[in-house]
Amino acid sequence: MSTNISYPSGGAIIRQIKQAGVRFVASVPDIVTSDGLLWPLSKEADIQLIRVCKEDEGLSVCAAMSYNNTRALMLMQQTGLMDSLNAVRALGMDYELPLCMMVGLQGKEPHLPASESKAYGVRIVQPVLDAMGISHSIIDQPEDVDTISSNINRAYEQSAPHCFLIGRSPTYP
Secondary structure (H helix, E strand, O other): OOOOOOOOEHHHHHHHHHHOOEEEEEEOOOOOOHHHHHHHHHOOOOOEEEEOOOHHHHHHHHHHHHOOOOEEEEEEEHHHHHHOHHHHHHHHHHOOOOOEEEEEOOOOOOOOOHHHOOOHHHHOHHHHHHHHOOEEEEEOOHHHHHHHHHHHHHHHHHOOOEEEEEOOOOEOO
């Protein structure tokens, strides 16, 4: 097993979010993304951070913004995603709204894929999203960041949800 593990760049993630036209990020603090993504986002002049109490509240805010063509993203960890699956189902699947979510996989070992994690809550996220028909992508490696903008654009073009699963804590910048 190699001990040389690379991490995605929070600065590169923020650039991709901006490139996709996202101007609002709703968030419940997430230990996986706090240092390298959430705190730097809070200092961004071009992005307004909306602090919410619950993930389904943030998803509702993001969904409402889509009605006036304002792009938003929800930042949370997988426990919040699992807790708010009914909101994701209703808003993203039934109402066909472009919910974009960045989900920190708290407890995922950096050297393992999510499907092999010892953490049950990490292992089940992708199969649950697959069962719901929700597109998703993994953000583990620095190069994984390169598809963020295009996946956000696709979510808005298709009026469908997309979930970014962040398995390694982003570094900043």
